[in-house]
Amino acid sequence: MITGATSGLGRVAALDLADRGYRVGVVARSRIKADALVAELTAVAGDMQVDVFHADLGLVSQAHRVGEEIAAYYPRVDVLVNNAGLHAFSQRITTEGFAEMTAVNYLGPFVLTQALTSRLLASAPSRIVNVASEASRQAKAIAPAEDLRHVAPYTRRESMSLYGRTKLMTIMWTQELARHLDPAKTTVNCCDPGFNATGLGRDLPGSRILQGVLNTLHVGDPRKGAGIIVRLATDPAFAHTSGGYFSVRDAKPLECPEPGRDPRIQKELWDETVTLLAAHAAD
Numbered sequence: 001m002i003t004g005a006t007s008g009l010g011r012v013a014a015l016d017l018a019d020r021g022y023r024v025g026v027v028a029r030s031r032i033k034a035d036a037l038v039a040e041l042t043a044v045a046g047d048m049q050v051d052v053f054h055a056d057l058g059l060v061s062q063a064h065r066v067g068e069e070i071a072a073y074y075p076r077v078d079v080l081v082n083n084a085g086l087h088a089f090s091q092r093i094t095t096e097g098f099a100e101m102t103a104v105n106y107l108g109p110f111v112l113t114q115a116l117t118s119r120l121l122a123s124a125p126s127r128i129v130n131v132a133s134e135a136s137r138q139a140k141a142i143a144p145a146e147d148l149r150h151v152a153p154y155t156r157r158e159s160m161s162l163y164g165r166t167k168l169m170t171i172m173w174t175q176e177l178a179r180h181l182d183p184a185k186t187t188v189n190c191c192d193p194g195f196n197a198t199g200l201g202r203d204l205p206g207s208r209i210l211q212g213v214l215n216t217l218h219v220g221d222p223r224k225g226a227g228i229i230v231r232l233a234t235d236p237a238f239a240h241t242s243g244g245y246f247s248v249r250d251a252k253p254l255e256c257p258e259p260g261r262d263p264r265i266q267k268e269l270w271d272e273t274v275t276l277l278a279a280h281a282a283d
Contacts, residue, residue, distance in 0.1 A: 001070060002017070002025070002080075003057060003082055005027075006026070009131065010084070012222045013083065013230050018041045020234070024041060025052070025070065038050050059103070059108070060098070060107050060280060063107075064111050064115050067113075070116060070119070076123035077123050078123055080112075080113060081129045081229060083129075083131045085131065085133075086101055086104040087159065089159045091152065091153045093151055097280075101166055106173070111277065117181075125187075127189075128186065129190070130188065131193060133167040135160065136165075136168040136171055137257045138160050138163070138165075139257065140161070142169070144272040148272055150162075173269065174189065176269065177270075183242040187242035188243065189245070191246045191247070193226070194228075194247075225248055227248070
């Protein structure tokens with residue numbers, strides 16, 4: 001299962017996995033983009049079945065619902081890749097009251113993974129791969145209770161540190177989740193896919209023109225970033241590794257950036273997330 005597969009890194013990773021003979025399931029928000037992806041995957045995979053589940057992962061209720069649908073549909077799930085991401089250059093609040101960037105990049109994947117954990121454990125050995133970012137280093141501090149609930153307006157300049165904070169949360173959550181799972185059954189790792197010319201910054205004026213120029217110059221080729229995702233999902237070398245953060249550059253192990261490195265702050269983020277989501281479900 002892979003999220004964010006209708007464009008960018010996720011699309012390239014999904015095509016690579018299909019080409020290797022894996023049955024691919026995707027979570028997609030846009031039905032038009034999903035149909036186009038299915039056509040591409042079918043062309044690569046031939047008779048291999050491609051499954052599409054529709055949900056907006058920026059809404060935790062939909063993330064939970066689609067996770068339950070996936071768990072009920074498949075007798076086993078070998079790999080879950082949480083790849084969907086968003087860099088919003090101004091504040092947008094979801095209908096559930098969360099900052100959209102926090103919801104898409106962190107809360108949605110957290111909830112989807114929770115909904116699928118039992119199925120993943122029952123499918124042992126299985127893997128979870130979370131896509132983080134080098135931008136996590138832009139987060140100079142983290143206060144989980146406040147940051148999870150941060151919905152104040154921000155400028156385009158300020159957006160980078162806030163985006164980085166959601167990716168720092170991804171790394172922190174990955175490492176805390178690894179402490180909750182039996183690595184002999186399910187491993188969880190995350191990666192920095194490097195700079196990629198994808199649609200992540202699609203809200204930025206002129207982004208399509210810039211992406212076209214970068215593609216022409218072969219700068220930020222998403223095939224490189226997708227490679228580390230596929231490697232963590234399939235390479236036997238990572239079969240017994242859990243709680244790691246790996247670079248696109250030869251899968252070099254990386255440390256979680258300092259604000260979120262201490263296991264105590266990682267547990268605090270986990271606990272605050274569970275509390276926040278429980279309060280939301282009770283509303």
